[in-house]
Amino acid sequence: MENQFFIDSEYLSTEALAKKHRLETDPSSRRNHMEYMPGMEQIESDVCANVMEHMNSYDYTKYSVNDVKAALEHETCTIEDLKALLSPAAEPLLEEMAQRARLETSKHFGNTVYLFTPLYIANYCENYCVYCGFNCYNHIKRMKLDKDQIEKEMKIIADSGMEEILILTGESRSKSDVSYIGEACKLARKYFRMVGLEIYPVNTDEYKYLHDCGADYVTVFQETYDSDKYEKLHLLGHKRVWPYRFDAQERALRGGMRGVAFSALLGLSDFRKDALASALHVYFLQRKYPYAEMSLSCPRLRPIINNDKINPLDVHEKQLCQILCAYRIFLPFVGITVSSRESAAFRNGIVRIAATKVSAGVSTGIGDHESKYSGKESDGTEGDEQFEIADNRSLDKMYKDIASEGLQPVLNDYLYV
Amino acid sequence: MNNNDKLIIGGHEFNSRFILGSGKYSLSLIEAAVRDAGAEIITLAVRRANTKERENILDYIPKGVTLLPNTSGARNAEEAVRIARLARELGCGDFVKIEVMRDSKYLLPDNRETIRATEILAKEGFIVMPYMYPDLNAARDLVNAGAATVMPLASPIGSNKGLATKEFIQILIDEIDLPIIVDAGIGRPSQACEAMEMGAAAVMANTALATAGDIPMMAAAFRQAIEAGRKAYLSGLGRVLTRGASASDPLTGFLRD
Numbered sequence: 001m002e003n004q005f006f007i008d009s010e011y012l013s014t015e016a017l018a019k020k021h022r023l024e025t026d027p028s029s030r031r032n033h034m035e036y037m038p039g040m041e042q043i044e045s046d047v048c049a050n051v052m053e054h055m056n057s058y059d060y061t062k063y064s065v066n067d068v069k070a071a072l073e074h075e076t077c078t079i080e081d082l083k084a085l086l087s088p089a090a091e092p093l094l095e096e097m098a099q100r101a102r103l104e105t106s107k108h109f110g111n112t113v114y115l116f117t118p119l120y121i122a123n124y125c126e127n128y129c130v131y132c133g134f135n136c137y138n139h140i141k142r143m144k145l146d147k148d149q150i151e152k153e154m155k156i157i158a159d160s161g162m163e164e165i166l167i168l169t170g171e172s173r174s175k176s177d178v179s180y181i182g183e184a185c186k187l188a189r190k191y192f193r194m195v196g197l198e199i200y201p202v203n204t205d206e207y208k209y210l211h212d213c214g215a216d217y218v219t220v221f222q223e224t225y226d227s228d229k230y231e232k233l234h235l236l237g238h239k240r241v242w243p244y245r246f247d248a249q250e251r252a253l254r255g256g257m258r259g260v261a262f263s264a265l266l267g268l269s270d271f272r273k274d275a276l277a278s279a280l281h282v283y284f285l286q287r288k289y290p291y292a293e294m295s296l297s298c299p300r301l302r303p304i305i306n307n308d309k310i311n312p313l314d315v316h317e318k319q320l321c322q323i324l325c326a327y328r329i330f331l332p333f334v335g336i337t338v339s340s341r342e343s344a345a346f347r348n349g350i351v352r353i354a355a356t357k358v359s360a361g362v363s364t365g366i367g368d369h370e371s372k373y374s375g376k377e378s379d380g381t382e383g384d385e386q387f388e389i390a391d392n393r394s395l396d397k398m399y400k401d402i403a404s405e406g407l408q409p410v411l412n413d414y415l416y417v
Numbered sequence: 418m419n420n421n422d423k424l425i426i427g428g429h430e431f432n433s434r435f436i437l438g439s440g441k442y443s444l445s446l447i448e449a450a451v452r453d454a455g456a457e458i459i460t461l462a463v464r465r466a467n468t469k470e471r472e473n474i475l476d477y478i479p480k481g482v483t484l485l486p487n488t489s490g491a492r493n494a495e496e497a498v499r500i501a502r503l504a505r506e507l508g509c510g511d512f513v514k515i516e517v518m519r520d521s522k523y524l525l526p527d528n529r530e531t532i533r534a535t536e537i538l539a540k541e542g543f544i545v546m547p548y549m550y551p552d553l554n555a556a557r558d559l560v561n562a563g564a565a566t567v568m569p570l571a572s573p574i575g576s577n578k579g580l581a582t583k584e585f586i587q588i589l590i591d592e593i594d595l596p597i598i599v600d601a602g603i604g605r606p607s608q609a610c611e612a613m614e615m616g617a618a619a620v621m622a623n624t625a626l627a628t629a630g631d632i633p634m635m636a637a638a639f640r641q642a643i644e645a646g647r648k649a650y651l652s653g654l655g656r657v658l659t660r661g662a663s664a665s666d667p668l669t670g671f672l673r674d
Contacts, residue, residue, distance in 0.1 A: 103628075107575045110441020110627040163469060193467060291492050291519040333522050408443045411472075415464040415503070417496040 003267075005130035005233075007307045009139040020137050023128060023235040033231040033240045040244045041203040041251065047284045048246050054079060055225055055277040063087035072100055077330045082279060085326035086272050094318065097325040101354045104332040111407045114335070114357040115398060116164035117157055118198070120366050121145045121184055123383045124175035127237030129223070131268065133304030133386045134170040136237070140305050143366040143383025144175055150184050156369045158191040160361055160395045163412040165192045166219065170386075171200035171239050178206045182213040189214035193412040196261075200239065201248035207255025216416060218252035219261035220245060221299065224269040225277035233268060249285060259293030260285070261337065266320065267301035267312030275323045279330055286331075295335030295357070296327050302341050302387040317346055321353070328354040340389040344401070347391055352405055360398035362389055422651065424619055426596060427512070427544030427565035429483070433457040434613065435643045436485065436598065437636070438623020440465055444477040446632045451479050454636035460485040460514055460621065463504045475507075485546065487514040494533035501538050513538060514568070515547040524574045528555035532562050539563025548600055551585035556593050567593055568621070570601035571612065575624045577604025580611060590616040606635075606642030613646025614654060 006024055008017060022029045036042055063083065068090040071081035084090065090097060122144035125134040133140060145153065157165065165188050169176040181199055188195040196217035197210060207218065224230050227242045234240045249260035262281050264274035282294045298320060300312035320342075327336060338347050338355040340362040347358055363372050366383025370376055373394070393401065402409040424431040437456040439447055451459060459478055463486045466475050478484065486504035491497035494517065501513045515538070517530040531547045532555060539545050544565045549555055551569035559567055569589055572581035579602065580586065590597045596618030603609050609620040620643055629635035 106441075106628045107577065107624060110624065111443060112441065161469075193469075286522060291521060293521050333524075403443075406443070409472075410465070412468045413440075413462065413465045415467050415490055415500060417491065417499050 003131065003301070003310050003313065005307070005310065007138070009137065009306070011139045012137060016137070020128070024130075027231075030231070030235055031240065033234065033242050034227065035241070036244055037238055037241055039203075040238075040241060042244075043204075043247055043250060043254070045247055045250055045288075047250065047281070047288065048243065050284045051225065051277050051280045054083075054280055055273050058083055058273055058276050060087040060272045063089045065089050065092065068093050072096055072329075079280070079283070079330075082326060082330040083276060085329060086275050086323065088272075090322060090326070091318065094322055094325070097322065097329065098353045101325040101328040102352065104328050105354055105356065108332050109356050112356070112410045112413075113351050113402050113407045114164070114410050114413065115162070115360050115395065115402075116166055116194075116196070116357060117162050117359055117361045117395070118166045118168050118364070119150075119153060119157060119188075119369075120168045120364060120383070120386065121150055121153075121181075122169045122172070122176040123366050123386065124172040125170035125237075126172045126174065127239040128235045129237075129239060130233050130235065131265070131301060131304070131310055133306075133384065138304070138306055140384035141382070143381075144180075145367050147183060147187065149367055151187050153367060153369045154187060154191040156373055157361065160373060161399075161411065162361065162395055163192055164194040164196070164414070166196040166198055166217075166359075167215070168198045169200070171237070173200065173238070178202060178209060182210055185210055185213035185215045189416070194414040194416075201245050201251070204251045204255045207252045207257060209255075211256040214416065216258040216414075217261065217293075218249065218257050218259075219263075219297070220248040220252075221263045221265055221297070222246060222278070222281070223265045225264060225274050225281075226269045229269040246281075249281075250289075253285075253289045253292050257292075259295065261295040261297060261335075263297035263299055265299050265301060266315045266323070271315045271319065271323070275326065279327055282331055282334060293335070294331070294333075295337055296331070297337045297339065298324055298327075299339055299341050302390070304387050305384050308388075317342075320346075321350065324350060324354040340391040340393075341387065342390055344391045344393060348401060348405060351402060351407060358398065358402075360393055360395045362392065364389060422647070424596060426546070429544070431457045431483070433640075434619040434647055435609075435640055436460065436600075436619055436621035438621065438626070439474060439478070441623055441627035442632055444472055444474060447474075447477045448479050449633040450626060450636040451482055453633040453640065455640045456482065456636075458483045458485050458512075460487050460623070461509075462487055462489045463500050463507070463509070464490045466507060466509070467503070475509075483512060484509045485512045485514050486510075487516050487548075488534070489516045489518070491515075491517045491534075492519055493517060493527075494530045494537065497530070497534035498537050501534075501543060502541075505543075511542060512544045512546065515545060526550055526570065528552055528558075531555075532558045535559055535564050536562035539565075546598070551582045551589055553585075553588050553592060556589050560593060560595055564595060566596045566598050566618070568598045568600040571599050571608070572602030574601040576602050577625055577628065578602050579604055579608035583611075583615070586612070586617070587615055606638045609639055610642040610646035610649075613643050614649045616650050619643075
């Protein structure tokens with residue numbers, strides 16, 4: 001069963017539709033996704049080759065229950081152990097994995113759970129990524145907040161008590177350029193203790209500029225580490241360039257960022273291989289930049305505006321839990337973020353096992369925090385959402401729910417130095 | 418126990434030799450843990466106290482307990498210095514525990530940067546308690562840099578593995594004139610007791626409590642173990658026979674003059 005991603009909008013011109021169809025059906029109409037575009041910085045790094053070597057040779061059918069048991073008995077989880085833990089053979093041992101994961105989480109993080117919220121400041125996008133609500137052929141309300149609007153949104157969020165913010169944009173350099181994002185970071189430093197970014201990948205000097213503006217963490221999702229599959233899903237735009245995206249975290253660290261976050265979008269491709277590659281991306285980069293703080297996310301595909309049939313296919317909650325336990329056992333020191341794509345019940349459960357950070361008070365739309373937080377009638381000038389969320393708990397509710405699980409919610413554990 | 422047996426750090430006297438961590442368990446348990454531990458010093462991360470209004474960890478620390486702010490998050494001496502100064506601005510007093518880590522996986526301290534930060538902060542009047550990897554040369558440098566104590570790690574932080582660096586901590590105890598406070602890796606009361614028997618001046622623990630089923634009860638267990646170890650050290654430990662019994666006929670009995 002495959003997702004049906006292609007949706008035609010009646011608002012597209014004949015020419016646009018023709019181009020869209022050509023991109024979808026004729027691979028030769030698409031540019032080489034492994035070739036850098038002008039202006040994209042190319043760095044020397046062996047991280048990608050290391051990750052790919054393991055991912056390409058990973059045959060998860062060859063692992064047995066005994067391999068999984070052995071992995072769980074080892075004090076230090078090796079790459080081979082990780083491969084066993086991510087294999088189908090581990091599914092009957094999920095409870096044992098969860099017990100071990102919980103132990104590792106408590107050793108490194110105690111019972112703390114960090115809270116943050118995302119703030120989308122623009123949803124313009126120049127890419128055609130077939131699964132994404134922001135893709136350039138999807139007919140949605142586009143919007144870019146100006147400085148006053150950004151500040152208004154930040155005030156509302158800060159008033160709710162939130163101290164960590166993740167600033168997001170659609171991937172459009174022309175509509176949301178680096179200096180625009182930099183201004184948003186400067187504003188965010190006024191209202192929040194910690195500022196993270198989830199924007200299109202940029203060059204090292206641009207990361208340095210954004211760091212100077214107040215951001216210290218950069219999240220880039222590789223979507224899928226299978227570059228052939230990636231090519232079939234990202235048909236147009238700068239995001240199509242797979243290797244430039246892969247090296248984004250390394251450029252961010254070279255630009256002075258304290259931490260970087262990683263993920264595949266589970267459900268796009270073979271999730272076991274993508275999970276392995278995500279963990280190894282962290283592993284090899286940590287060896288090279290040992291001072292950097294690393295974290296992993298685990299988003300699954302969600303329905304989008306104009307296509308409510310998109311779903312994460314074979315990545316059910318059980319598989320997601322298995323992946324997160326494997327991440328935790330292999331990388332006990334990394335942060336693990338579980339977003340509002342997942343249900344309240346799943347998030348309540350997973351923070352007791354492996355997750356260390358959850359979002360609350362989430363909107364993936366543009367400029368709608370006032371209506372969402374206060375219940376005030378929307379004035380209709382809001383930008384549409386990137387995807388549907390599953391857990392819409394407010395900060396207050398999330399805080400109470402975490403505390404009632406016997407865990408300690410933490411709003412800030414960070415200093416900009 | 419001898420009432421005159423005080424732990425003295427930077428001219429301040431303490432009766433308790435158990436330093437408590439605060440960062441890994443529920444804020445609501447801090448007060449009970451401090452009480453049952455009999456602790457007089459509690460550490461807290463400055464970055465964690467760098468919060469706005471809701472549930473500031475500072476509000477949960479009982480009055481009369483000495484705050485020991487730490488510089489976790491610092492990756493070099495300059496960052497540690499900046500964080501220490503911020504701690505002072507936040508009203509955390511003059512004590513500071515230097516933590517400089519350039520490794521996010523094991524959180525092992527960087528001795529060289531720690532020495533540099535100690536030198537700067539000691540000159541600024543801080544009572545500097547540096548967390549370090551137990552290396553005698555580095556410990557001597559810390560003494561010369563103006564440290565008030567030396568805090569060697571027992572094993573990797575959070576590992577609960579106990580005195581993996583025992584031999585090297587013993588060397589510090591034997592050679593360094595400042596109080597040696599064993600920090601990080603102590604997982605159970607018996608290990609804390611052993612460190613105290615060796616002559617450590619105090620023990621610090623955080624994860625060992627945080628991962629316990631009953632945190633205040635574990636705090637009490639550590640308190641008793643640390644007191645027991647201290648008594649054993651002060652009383653002069655008896656000889657431990659390493660290989661069988663000693664011969665009743667002395668080997669040197671043949672010597673005549």
